[in-house]
Amino acid sequence: MSQTRLALVFWLLALTAHADDRALPRTDQRYEIDVTLDPASHTLVGSERISFVNHSQRPLRELYFHLYLNAFRDHHSVFMREGGTQLRDARLQQPGHIEITALHTQAGADLLPSAQAELVPGDRTQLRVPLPAPLSPRATLVVQVAFRAQLPALLARSGYAGEFHMVAQWFPKLARLDETSGWTSFPYHGLGEFYADFADYRVRITLPARFVVGSSGALTNTEVHGTLRTDELSASAVHDFAFAAYPYFERVEQRVQGVQVRVLAPRGYAAAAQRQLRVVRAGLLSLGARFGRYPYATLTVIIPPRDADAAAGMEYPTLFVSGGPWWALPAALPDPAQDFVTAHELAHQWFCGMIASNEVAYPMLDEGLAQWATLLQLRELYGSPPSLFAGRALPIDPFDVTRAVYLRRADPVPSSLLAVDAYRFETLARAVYLRPALVLDALATIHGEERVQRALSNYAHAQRFRHPTPVDLFASFDDVYGPGYSEQQLRPALSGTPTATLEPTRAAAAHAPTERSFFAEALLLAQTLLQGLGP
Amino acid sequence: MSSAHARFTQAGPALLLTYLTKLTLALVPAYQLSHAHHAAPSIAPSVDLLTWLVMLPVLQPSAARDSGLVAGVAMLALAPLLRLTCLSSMVQRAPLRKHVAVAATHYLGALRVSLLCIAYAATCIAAICATGIGVETALAFTHDERLRDLAALAACLPLGCAWLHACALHDVASTQLVLRVDWRSALRAAAHATSLRIVVQSTLWSAAGAALGLAGLLLPRALLHAHGHDDSTAVLLYGQLTALAVTLLRGRWLASLVARLSR
Ligand SMILES: [Zn+2]
Numbered sequence: 003m004s005q006t007r008l009a010l011v012f013w014l015l016a017l018t019a020h021a022d023d024r025a026l027p028r029t030d031q032r033y034e035i036d037v038t039l040d041p042a043s044h045t046l047v048g049s050e051r052i053s054f055v056n057h058s059q060r061p062l063r064e065l066y067f068h069l070y071l072n073a074f075r076d077h078h079s080v081f082m083r084e085g086g087t088q089l090r091d092a093r094l095q096q097p098g099h100i101e102i103t104a105l106h107t108q109a110g111a112d113l114l115p116s117a118q119a120e121l122v123p124g125d126r127t128q129l130r131v132p133l134p135a136p137l138s139p140r141a142t143l144v145v146q147v148a149f150r151a152q153l154p155a156l157l158a159r160s161g162y163a164g165e166f167h168m169v170a171q172w173f174p175k176l177a178r179l180d181e182t183s184g185w186t187s188f189p190y191h192g193l194g195e196f197y198a199d200f201a202d203y204r205v206r207i208t209l210p211a212r213f214v215v216g217s218s219g220a221l222t223n224t225e226v227h228g229t230l231r232t233d234e235l236s237a238s239a240v241h242d243f244a245f246a247a248y249p250y251f252e253r254v255e256q257r258v259q260g261v262q263v264r265v266l267a268p269r270g271y272a273a274a275a276q277r278q279l280r281v282v283r284a285g286l287l288s289l290g291a292r293f294g295r296y297p298y299a300t301l302t303v304i305i306p307p308r309d310a311d312a313a314a315g316m317e318y319p320t321l322f323v324s325g326g327p328w329w330a331l332p333a334a335l336p337d338p339a340q341d342f343v344t345a346h347e348l349a350h351q352w353f354c355g356m357i358a359s360n361e362v363a364y365p366m367l368d369e370g371l372a373q374w375a376t377l378l379q380l381r382e383l384y385g386s387p388p389s390l391f392a393g394r395a396l397p398i399d400p401f402d403v404t405r406a407v408y409l410r411r412a413d414p415v416p417s418s419l420l421a422v423d424a425y426r427f428e429t430l431a432r433a434v435y436l437r438p439a440l441v442l443d444a445l446a447t448i449h450g451e452e453r454v455q456r457a458l459s460n461y462a463h464a465q466r467f468r469h470p471t472p473v474d475l476f477a478s479f480d481d482v483y484g485p486g487y488s489e490q491q492l493r494p495a496l497s498g499t500p501t502a503t504l505e506p507t508r509a510a511a512a513h514a515p516t517e518r519s520f521f522a523e524a525l526l527l528a529q530t531l532l533q534g535l536g537p
Numbered sequence: 538m539s540s541a542h543a544r545f546t547q548a549g550p551a552l553l554l555t556y557l558t559k560l561t562l563a564l565v566p567a568y569q570l571s572h573a574h575h576a577a578p579s580i581a582p583s584v585d586l587l588t589w590l591v592m593l594p595v596l597q598p599s600a601a602r603d604s605g606l607v608a609g610v611a612m613l614a615l616a617p618l619l620r621l622t623c624l625s626s627m628v629q630r631a632p633l634r635k636h637v638a639v640a641a642t643h644y645l646g647a648l649r650v651s652l653l654c655i656a657y658a659a660t661c662i663a664a665i666c667a668t669g670i671g672v673e674t675a676l677a678f679t680h681d682e683r684l685r686d687l688a689a690l691a692a693c694l695p696l697g698c699a700w701l702h703a704c705a706l707h708d709v710a711s712t713q714l715v716l717r718v719d720w721r722s723a724l725r726a727a728a729h730a731t732s733l734r735i736v737v738q739s740t741l742w743s744a745a746g747a748a749l750g751l752a753g754l755l756l757p758r759a760l761l762h763a764h765g766h767d768d769s770t771a772v773l774l775y776g777q778l779t780a781l782a783v784t785l786l787r788g789r790w791l792a793s794l795v796a797r798l799s800r
Pocket residue numbers: 346350368369372
């Protein structure tokens with residue numbers, strides 16, 4: 003083949019790879035939702051048309067809906083019993099709930115009378131709806147739903163604080179329909195997140211015109227009628243839809259690789275919004291290069307006001323809620339505590355946004371991999387090796403901080419491969435977030451950075467817009483490290499087997515101050531502090 | 538004899554005693570801090586002191602924290618004694634032993650002076666904080682946290698002034714205590730004598746001491762990073778010279794106060 007033809011082939015390959023990266027898959031589910039938010043009573047009244055295809059191999063005799071706002075109904079829900087409020091340290095001050103007021107098939111069959119609302123005693127976060135006739139594989143069903151919801155006072159990601167509304171887990175949503183095993187439904191777990199099929203959404207939100215809305219997807223139309231406004235939004239190939247509404251949001255936008263990145267922050271937050279925008283920009287480029295480009299047209303970052311801090315640090319498809327104060331350090335200085343949240347929620351756009359693992363059954367697949375990707379982003383942001391006196395560097399490697407937090411307590415850490423309800427609040431972070439990130443870092447130290455990157459890049463590309471399990475992750479590692487590697491090394495390390503060679507250990511030092519010079523410095527520090535007591 | 542410098546040199550032994558006491562009290566927490574640093578299995582030992590301090594909430598070296606607290610309480614208990622010893626040796630020439638005895642007789646009075654100065658500062662601070670909270674609340678309608686916080690911060694600016702005034706008042710009252718006998722009259726005279734000029738001077742001397750201490754903490758690390766090697770003897774020597782200089786700086790300020798107030 004001549005040089006020119008070879009070049010042409012590569013160019014075409016690059017072009018198709020590029021196009022493939024940007025392309026959103028076709029989905030077989032569609033939600034069309036019309037909802038009105040009354041910010042005075044914090045209620046939602048809506049109607050919903052869901053059309054979906056039975057993509058499982060068996061006839062469907064029932065539907066499963068998630069009514070997750072009912073987690074905040076009272077103290078008997080699974081969420082409250084499992085201590086879900088601990089995650090964001092809040093109490094159930096004003097309960098929230100959701101009711102389906104009408105449920106019909108398009109043919110007119112009323113499904114509500116036979117629906118079962120309490121699949122777990124005391125918990126109404128799932129609804130089982132028997133179908134009048136089985137739905138054969140590949141057949142389409144359209145259901146019409148009317149619902150009414152009361153948002154709780156903000157706790158655990160959802161609700162209101164003053165005029166700020168974080169509207170998440172707010173509409174009747176189908177559970178995930180697995181191709182082989184059928185419905186995968188579970189109650190809203192205390193420490194757990196979500197799992198659903200990819201779907202297309204068209205959402206019309208009506209609310210007082212003075213409210214600014216930040217949502218999943220893109221704004222396609224706006225109508226103002228009197229004091230009210232209706233925003234029409236659309237999002238394709240996403241597995242959830244959330245929005246925030248607040249009258250005092252200000253907007254900062256930037257285009258990054260064709261993605262319209264929008265930060266919505268309260269008044270006075272301009273510096274913080276700019277800083278977060280910078281982190282998102284760097285992250286989109288870096289994560290995109292590693293795990294495949296971010297394919298959606300928009301990405302919205304919400305910074306909640308101070309009294310709505312319980313909404314902070316949560317990811318939704320094409321939207322995430324960051325956090326932090328109005329002030330921001332200058333760009334030249336590292337601010338790991340703040341940048342961490344932004345980078346972590348951004349990483350979730352890949353690990354659970356596009357690579358949509360079951361967040362309840364395998365929380366490590368989204369949180370552990372997002373944690374690792376976050377620490378990598380921080381390393382890139384601040385430079386390596388760490389040094390206090392080398393420009394905008396962090397004086398310590400982010401993985402070392404993680405290792406310190408992980409090893410700080412001596413009690414055993416349960417396996418990282420368990421489902422969320424197997425963890426207590428105290429063990430979740432170390433098992434699900436920290437250990438996987440440290441094991442991957444240990445792998446990079448032992449076998450080189452490039453191979454870990456390649457294994458995870460392969461995994462991310464192969465599982466894009468799919469619903470992988472740890473088996474798929476292990477397969478990607480075996481492809482790079484050789485057959486059987488995952489079973490012999492990776493799984494024992496993630497399980498916390500004492501003999502595992504990848505357990506987090508002390509990292510090698512570049513140039514270490516000796517204990518004597520450290521003592522000399524500590525002595526001066528103690529003397530200086532004592533001087534402050536005024537002899 | 539009236540020059541501040543002469544009084545300062547005369548107090549040499551007392552200042553040395555102060556330096557040595559601080560050094561002794563600092564030894565245990567410093568040892569435990571550096572021991573905890575090297576015992577921590579989790580942090581790369583390349584981490585320097587400042588970074589390590591940032592990590593303290595994570596590492597929680599409880600032994601160092603406890604011994605630090607003990608050293609702090611001991612310092613608080615000994616501070617009036619050391620301060621009065623220095624001041625007394627600036628007032629008249631006598632053996633160190635005699636100045637310690639003078640300081641001991643004034644010990645309870647000095648404690649009272651300190652407590653009253655703290656109470657004065659606490660009252661000012663409480664009143665000013667209440668103003669700040671009031672401003673924050675009054676501006677809630679703006680829904681602008683930056684505006685509210687900055688306005689509240691501006692309303693709290695006198696807080697710093699009150700604190701600096703209390704510090705100056707404390708030094709002047711301590712000086713009056715060795716010049717007079719009764720703590721009440723010392724405090725009354727101090728309230729009269731603590732002029733704006735003295736507050737400014739006290740602030741500048743304290744700032745110079747803090748800057749010197751900070752430079753002592755930062756510079757050796759910066760130099761080590763620049764040269765890529767570690768000379769613990771140099772770091773120790775440099776650190777101790779700094780600690781001594783900070784003590785002397787404080788002594789020089791007290792000497793100028795004694796010179797002025799004994800006129
Ligand atoms: Zn996360």
